[in-house]
Amino acid sequence: MSMDAKEVKVHVQQLEKAIKEALPPSHLLDLLGRLKKGVVPTEAMLRETKVGMAVGKLRNNVDPAVSNAAKDIVQKWKTEVARLKACKGGAAQQRKQSTVSPTTANASLPSPVKAKKAEPKSAVDPGKRSKLTDGVDYKVTGDKIRDNCLGMMYDGLCIDGDAPADKILKLAQGLEAQVFSNHKNKIDQGYKRRMQTLFLNLKDKKNPNLRARVLSGEISVERLSTMESHEMASDEQKKEDDKIREENLRKAMAAKAVKSYSDQLTCGKCRQKRVSYTQAQTRSADEPMTTFCTCDNCGHFWKFS
Numbered sequence: 026m027s028m029d030a031k032e033v034k035v036h037v038q039q040l041e042k043a044i045k046e047a048l049p050p051s052h053l054l055d056l057l058g059r060l061k062k063g064v065v066p067t068e069a070m071l072r073e074t075k076v077g078m079a080v081g082k083l084r085n086n087v088d089p090a091v092s093n094a095a096k097d098i099v100q101k102w103k104t105e106v107a108r109l110k111a112c113k114g115g116a117a118q119q120r121k122q123s124t125v126s127p128t129t130a131n132a133s134l135p136s137p138v139k140a141k142k143a144e145p146k147s148a149v150d151p152g153k154r155s156k157l158t159d160g161v162d163y164k165v166t167g168d169k170i171r172d173n174c175l176g177m178m179y180d181g182l183c184i185d186g187d188a189p190a191d192k193i194l195k196l197a198q199g200l201e202a203q204v205f206s207n208h209k210n211k212i213d214q215g216y217k218r219r220m221q222t223l224f225l226n227l228k229d230k231k232n233p234n235l236r237a238r239v240l241s242g243e244i245s246v247e248r249l250s251t252m253e254s255h256e257m258a259s260d261e262q263k264k265e266d267d268k269i270r271e272e273n274l275r276k277a278m279a280a281k282a283v284k285s286y287s288d289q290l291t292c293g294k295c296r297q298k299r300v301s302y303t304q305a306q307t308r309s310a311d312e313p314m315t316t317f318c319t320c321d322n323c324g325h326f327w328k329f330s
């Protein structure tokens with residue numbers, strides 16, 4: 026009846042696939058049922074197959090039947106591993122105790138308060154990561170709105186990356202708490218707006234740099250909590266903003282300067298010859314003047330030099 030490591034691994038892969046592809050809960054329950062029956066939860070088995078972690082993630086599944094089944098299995102395995110350990114007991118246990126803290130003994134089973142040195146990478150497809158696919162428990166603040174905001178921060182931070190879920194959750198939690206504190210521990214409009222702004226900037230697919238800098242600790246949650254949008258913006262967005270600013274400046278200059286008309290100029294859009302222009306020295310003096318043209322008919326604006 027019991028599965029060998031290879032069979033367990035296949036089941037783990039099927040579980041991960043089912044989560045990724047959001048297959049119906051009945052499918053997950055079926056896999057969990059087979060694992061519950063088939064896995065002999067020795068530490069070596071759990072460590073080799075990572076089945077404990079895979080099942081552990083499902084403890085936060087949105088479907089209560091799935092999450093309960095997963096909790097049940099993790100509990101059962103934990104008890105069994107502890108029992109096997111107690112049986113072995115003796116010298117090996119004592120030798121371990123001097124160097125290994127009690128919490129690392131169960132490293133192959135998921136635990137909510139796990140401190141790990143080596144950072145494991147997330148197994149979820151980076152493009153599909155979210156609080157749901159990662160199966161994280163983000164409902165920890167005791168308030169529904171705050172939980173949702175914390176979930177949003179998680180979604181913003183995890184996308185397109187392989188950082189471990191517990192690390193992201195810790196950051197998201199810190200960030201939400203910091204913003205909450207910045208708003209005098211009130212869920213006001215300012216708090217909500219701030220959360221929205223952070224979410225939009227963090228999840229921006231064109232701005233992986235921001236996520237990376239937050240995850241690496243280069244930007245602290247304290248700093249991020251009050252960062253201006255333009256500071257968070259991607260290099261690409263910054264360039265775009267600069268371009269718009271420059272364009273606006275030129276338009277303002279053109280508006281101030283005396284307009285001239287030339288029948289040499291034809292609007293590229295509407296083909297009319299009602300084009301006014303101004304000229305300005307926008308670069309160094311030895312370069313040609315830039316001519317700014319505006320079509321009085323359709324408003325088309327262009328420049329040449």
Ligand SMILES: [Zn+2]
Pocket residue numbers: 292293294295296297320321322323324325
């Ligand atoms: Zn025109």
